[in-house]
Amino acid sequence: MPVNIIVCVKQILDPEIPSRDFRVDAEQREAVRGAANLVTNIFCENALETALQLKEKSGGKITVISYGADSTEDALRKALAMKADAAIHILNDGQAHPDPLSVAQVLAAAIRKLGEFDVVMLGRESGDWGVGQTAGLLAEELGVAAVAFVDKVEIGADGLQLKRQTDVGYERVAATMPLVISITNDEHNVPRIPKTRDVMMSFRQPLTKWTLEDLGVNAAEVRAGNHYYAVVDLFIPVQELNCEFVDGDTLEARVEKFAQRIIEVTGSM
Amino acid sequence: MMNPELATREVFWNIPHSLVWVMYLMFVASMAVAAYGIYRRVQIWRRGLSAKRFDRPLERLKLLLKHSAAQQRTVREKYAAIFHTFIYTGFIVLALATTVVAIEYDLGLPVMQGRFYLYFQSFIVDVFGVLVLIGVGIALYRRAIVKPRKLVYTDEATLILTAIFLMALTGFLVEGWRIGATDEVWGKWSPFGYLLAQASAAMLSRNAMRAAHFGAWWTHAVLVFGFIAWSPFTKMAHVVFAPLNIYTASLRPTGAALKNLDIEKAMESGAPLGVKSLAQFTWKDLADFDACTECGRCTGVCPAHTVGKELSPRDIILDLQKFMHANPRAAFGLPNGNSSNGNSANGGDQAASRKPQAASEALPIIGALAATSPAALWQCTTCGACMEACPVFIEQMPKIVDMRRFLVMEEADFPDTMADAVTSMETRGHPFKGTQSTRVDWTEGLQVQTMAEAKDAEVLFWVGCGGALIERNQKTVRATAQLLHKAGVKFAILGREEKCTGDPARRIGNEFLFEMLAKENTEKLNHYGVKKIITSCPHCFNTFRNEYPQYGGEYEVFHHSEYLAKLVDEGRLAPLEKNDKKITFHDPCYLGRHNGVFDAPRQLVQIAARNAPIEMAQSRENGFCCGGGGGMSFIDEPKDQRVNQERARQILATGADIVAVGCPFCTTMLEDGINARKGDRDVRVMDVAELLWQAVQDSTTNGANKN
Amino acid sequence: MNDVIISLFASAGYDRAAQGVAGAGRRLAADCGAQLHAVIIGAPDAAMKAAVAAVADAVTIADIGDYQTEICLSALTQICKTLAPQAVLLSNDFYSQELAPRLAHRLGGSAVADGLALNLVEGKVRVNRSVYGGKAMATIELQRSPAVVWLRARAFDPAPLRPEATTAIQPATLDLPTRVSTTIIERKVEAGDEARLEDAKVIVSGGRGLGSPEPFNELQKLANILGAQMAASRAACDAGWVPPSWQVGQTGKKVAPGLYLAVAIHGASQHLAGISDAKNIAAINIDKDAPIFKQCRFGIVEDYRKVVPLLIARLNALKK
Structure with a gap:
């Protein structure tokens, strides 16, 4: 049974940027890119990997969608190199960090414009803002069911068999399509490294580009990207990274202080 | 006594003239069979890609004299130094003797005469014949005991030795019995043959x-x-x-x-990458397979x-050699049993001329x-010890990287x-995923300027x-920068603009990524008009010196x-x-063996230390890898198979308190290895720059500048 | 109207997380001058019922059986629509995280995840949360009402008790869908006792400096007192002193405990990469230059052999 899969990906600031290099622009309430790179959010890559594995078994098609600035093209090219079938770039020419409802509305409009789909896969959250809402809101926008924190997708008797991680173990979910699922990482969905040949080929593949106007969304509202929530402050918490070496005249006194500090931090949790 | 000027012997004595032609026929x-054997192999090589290996004939001739004639590498091993020299020189002398006979008999030139006959054709030939026998004996002893x-x-190896032994032995029998039967007056000039004659005379008429x-x-x-x-069908083809x-090394x-x-x-x-x-x-790779003598030194x-x-x-090498001869056509994607050799390589570009579908099949x-x-391919540290050890200059390591390239770029x-590590190089320009440091953290408190x-x-x-x-290595680069400051060298760094040279990417097999990094780096360096580069990483050093020139990056x-040794000298x-x-x-492979820099770091140790440095058994060209090259520092080796621990064992065996190094990868690999093995001993790993920095400070500033 | 709803699962009981949610709810309700309304999903036992009644002004019980996403979402939506709250607060359990954004959408409100602090500013709820992998903090103002927030529940103080327990406890009247497109068909609890190292709240970890496997027994005693899990550096695992599953670091597990106590761990960057999300790192190490101290909130420079026995004794005394 061929499955028509849509994977939504997001390009983010490299989460591995060392703390000492990390700056924020308090005015814009955004992180400063500086010398850091942009990467595809890891959970989105887990989602694409899950989709690729599903397609390898079921057949079908994978369309990757991303809503983002010009640089987002890189993330989509990489998805193509990983062997997604098609890529759609919806240009974000508005607020750099739009609220999740704006994003979900854009993605929903794009998916409707594409027509039929069986399953939409998204990463559980992004490594920058960690909002963790896009999948849920997208399901509501599309009016379909959703399953969160899935780490394995298989073809079931009557749709899909999903395995997902819970606080204490795992659950299996039987689901009929259409469906939105959010993907979490697992040893089985470590994103594949694209083959060099495919990387080079990806630069020659077509990339669909849509603007907000193409989608029939409320472009002004979506561009502002703050009708759901607004970031009113962004700051780097002052860290006293200076290690406090416990002092005291005797070893016993120092251990006493050490023990007290342990109680303080464990008790406050 | 007879006049030695008249000494000679009859060629084909005891062989009826009517039968001599049989010998010529044989x-x-x-010769025809041997020539075919060689031709057959060479024909297969011609299916390889082109490689330029006949340029600079004078240098090649020099190499040939050193390593083929003088066998400088062969004699590095104590057994081979004896037995191979005996057999090899014996073969040459015996071949010369046969040539002398041919000149005498076939060309009719009287050369096998007089004192030459006695000294060379009799005495020397006899002695070298004995050496062959001894050589074969040693070789057999080595194999059997x-x-x-x-x-x-x-079996082939045993058979070859047996055959050589029998050839030499029958040679002596021929000589001995001729001397005995003819009561040859010059017989004593062939001492071993003479002995045989005497012994035979006791038993035979x-x-x-x-x-x-x-x-x-x-x-x-x-x-x-x-x-x-x-011979050409065996490892004797190495002759x-x-x-x-x-010559084509x-x-x-x-x-x-x-x-x-x-x-x-x-x-x-559409040709495969890698x-x-x-x-x-290339044809040279294929020739390498056939040149192998199975001596096993590389391994x-x-x-x-x-x-x-x-x-x-x-x-x-041997697997590929067998594979090549078992499938001389199919291995190259040529249809089987076809007589036409449509792929003759004449230095042109084979990838282009070969039909793409043929290559893919x-x-x-x-x-x-x-x-x-x-x-196995993912165990190579690219240290190059195999290439350095090979007496016939086979290039094993690049072939491993060639195969890695295919695995990485075509198969992922x-x-x-x-x-x-590769992904990190792609996205962050360095292979150290998860590092908490920035490129300029180490400069804290130092006045280090960027090129900008x-x-x-x-x-x-x-x-x-x-x-x-x-x-750990920030201490090294800090010491280096402080030394440069102290010496008044006007230097700058690239800081955040610096990116990996691509060495790990290249050796892991991702040539695509290497090329991108190489282009980006050379462009940046050329933009700043850089002429001279100092680096504390031998891998970067090697890349700059040997690999960037082709990307337009020519630097000193x-x-x-x-550089530090030079500053001390000045x-x-x-x-x-x-x-x-x-x-x-400890010699870093990419500084020492791969680039021949052995003395400068030793000079720094000499300057910094009161005692003369201890040399390890495996040092200089024969240095033993720390285990970190070829992308191997990004692999978790099995606990009981760690190269760094083996090197640590060798280091600890010297009884040294400090092992000096000159490479960030060696530093961390050896520190790990030594810590795992040192027990209670206090053994430290220090870069030569750290040693020198310690030495150039007087004790009053010593504490203040300690990092 | 304008009440604050807290959503609790009967299966978890009135645990520390539920107490934190209730505490956050009570304080927000006080700021709004509104009531605190608890919704319990599932069938609570008597103890939970009493405990919730002791802190909330009203309690609605939605006994809808085992959790099924679409049914639970429908139930919560109906209850919230009836109550028209100012805010709906949930815990950081897995189901709450799944429900929050969809619930917000159905209620026409706004959601935010992983709240660390709640404030009411000019009638709007503001939530503080950690972003960029803990490198920055953001304050987010929810533009639509109700505010649906799942909280890092244990970070909030428990709710004060009401003068007397509320009697306004009633079952929810619900009209639930009979056909849903997703069904949880298997629930599996893995290794009940052995919680995942990644989720551990306190971790005691040993390194190469311990010198042998035996000291891990001492560390285990320390861990028992702290309710901590045990971990180790790669060197200790490689030496075979402890199982490889204990390994924390770049090639091992990435952990995010409230306290990571590193004993005789030097702190190679590969190890530090695995503990960068720890909220507090403390170390016992004989080498004051050990890189681990650069990541520490507090530390003691001393031979662990001297410190650990004393520490065990002191902690035992302090706990009592």
Whole structure:
């Protein structure tokens, strides 16, 4: 049974940027890119990997969608190199960090414009803002069911068999399509490294580009990207990274202080 | 006494004239078979891609004299030094003697006469014949009794030794019985033959000796001509192929051994990236397979093999050799049984002229052969010890990288942790995923300018990812910068603009990524007009020196040890305090063996230390890898098969308190290895720059500048 | 109207997380001058019922059986629509995280995840949360009402008790869908006792400096007192002193405990990469230059052999 899969990906600031290099622009309430790179959010890559594995078994098609600035093209090219079938770039020419409802509305409009789909896969959250809402809101926008924190997708008797991680173990979910699922990482969905040949080929593949106007969304509202929530402050918490070496005249006194500090931090949790 | 000026002997004595032609027939036939054997192999090589290996004939001739004629590498091993020299020189002398006979008899020139006959044709030939016998004896003893692990034990090898032994023995019998039967007056000039004659005379009549001579002569002839005909089909082919292989060896340092790969062109033509089948090897690679003498030295010195891993460079070469001869056409994607040789290579570009579909149909090699299993290919540290050890100059390591290229670029099939390093190089420009450091953390408190800031920098200090991003090595690069400051060198760094040179990417097999980094870096360096580079990373050093020129990056490159040694020589740095610890020096492969820089770092140790440095048994060209090259520092080695721990064992065995190094990868690999093995001993790993920095400070500033 | 709803699962009981949610709810309700309304999903036992009644002004019980996403979402939506709250607060359990954004959408409100602090500013709820992998903090103002927030529940103080327990406890009247497109068909609890190292709140970890496997027994005692899990550096695992599953670091597990106590761990960057999300790192190490101290909130420079026995004794005394 061929499955028509849509994977939504997001390009983010490299989460591995060392703390000492990390700056924020308090005015814009955004992180400063500086010398850091942009990467595809890891959970989105887990989602694409899950989709690729599903397609390898079921057949079908994978369309990757991303809503983002010009640089987002890189993330989509990489998805193509990983062997997604098609890529759609919806240009974000508005607020750099739009609220999740704006994003979900854009993605929903794009998916409707594409027509039929069986399953939409998204990463559980992004490594920058960690909002963790896009999948849920997208399901509501599309009016379909959703399953969160899935780490394995298989073809079931009557749709899909999903395995997902819970606080204490795992659950299996039987689901009929259409469906939105959010993907979490697992040893089985470590994103594949694209083959060099495919990387080079990806630069020659077509990339669909849509603007907000193409989608029939409320472009002004979506561009502002703050009708759901607004970031009113962004700051780097002052860290006293200076290690406090416990002092005291005797070893016993120092251990006493050490023990007290342990109680303080464990008790406050 | 008879006049020695008249000494000679009769050629074909005791052989009826009517039968001599049989010998000539055998000669011609054996030569024809041998020639066919060689031709057949050469024909297969011609299916390989082009490689420029006949340029600079004078240098090649020099190499040939050193390593083929004088056998400088062969004699490095104590057994081979004796037995191979005996057999090799014996063969030459005996061949010369045969030539003398041919000149005398066939050309009718009287050369086998007089004192020459006595000194050379009799005495020397006799002595060298004995040496051959002794040599074969030693070789047999080594195979049967000593049994070194690095050898392969084949019937062919035993048969070859037996055959040589029998040839020499029958030669002596022919000589001895001739002397005995003819009561040869000059017989004593052939001492061993004379002894045989005396011994035979005790048992045999003259006529019996004469008859025995007849039989021995023909046996000898059959053996010799049979051996000549058989040789090209065995490892004895090295008699021809070893000199050829040495003549066509690479004239560049082994650090420049990796081949260039035109990725764009391969993409267009559809040829595989890297080596998928024999069709992607050059003719020289294929010739390498045939040149192998199975001596096993490459495997014997291979660090991965030493610690018990699967990798064996010799078996890679031999497996590929067998594969090539078992499938001389299919291995190259040629239709079988076709007489036409449509692929004759004449130096042109083979990838283009070969039909693409033919190449793709060629039998794949990786994984199809035991020795080329991906598991083994991912154990190579690219240390180059195999190439340095090979007496016939086979290039094993680049072939491993060729095969890795295919696995990485066409199959994306390589170890996960290596993949992490590659991904990190792609996205962050350094291979150290998860590092908490930035490229300029180490400069804290030092007045280090970047190229963008400095207007008058005369030299660029290329810090390297290993130096800047691994906390341990920040001490090294800090010491280097402080030394440069102290000596008044106007230098600058690239700071955040610096990116990995691509060495790990290239050696892991991602040539595509290497090319991107190389282009980006050379562009940046050229933009700043950089002329001179100092780097404390031998991997960067090697890349700049041997690999960037083709990307338009031509710089004068110094390893920091070279530059610092120069500063000391010029009196710009003066050591005040000497370290009284026992110090040994570990040669980084990419500084030492791959680029021949052995003395500068030792000079720094000498300057910094009160005692003379301890030399390890495996040092300089024969240095043993720390285990970190070739992307291997990004792999979790099995606990009981760690190269760094083996090197640590060797270091600890010297009794040194400090092991001096000159490479960030060696520093961390050896520190890990030594910590795991040192027990209660206090053994430290220190970069030569750290040692020198310690030495140039007087004790009053010593504490203040301690990092 | 304008009440604050807290959504609790009967299966978890009135645990520390539920107490934190209730505490956050009570304080927000006080700021709004509104009531605190608890919704319990599932069938609570008597103890939970009493405990919730002791802190909330009203309690609605939605006994809808085992959790099924679409049914639970429908139930919560109906209850919230009836109550028209100012805010709906949930815990950081897995189901709450799944429900929050969809619930917000159905209620026409706004959701935010992983709240660390709640404030009411000019009638709008503002939530503080950690972003960029803990490198920055953001304050987010929810533009639509109700505010649906799942909280890092244990970070909030428990709710004060009401003068007397509420009697306004009633079952929800619900009209639930009979056909849904997703069904949880298997629930599996893995290794109940052995919680995942990645989720551990306190971790005691040993390194190469311990020198042998035996000291891990001492560390285990320390861990028992702290309710901590045990971990180790790669060197200790490689030496075979402890199982490889204990390994924390770049090639091992990435952990995020409230306290990571590193004993005789030097702190190679590969190890530090695995503990960068720890909220507090403390170390016992004989080498004051050990890189681990650069990541520490507090530390003691001393031979662990001297410190650990004393520490065990002191902690035992302090706990009592």
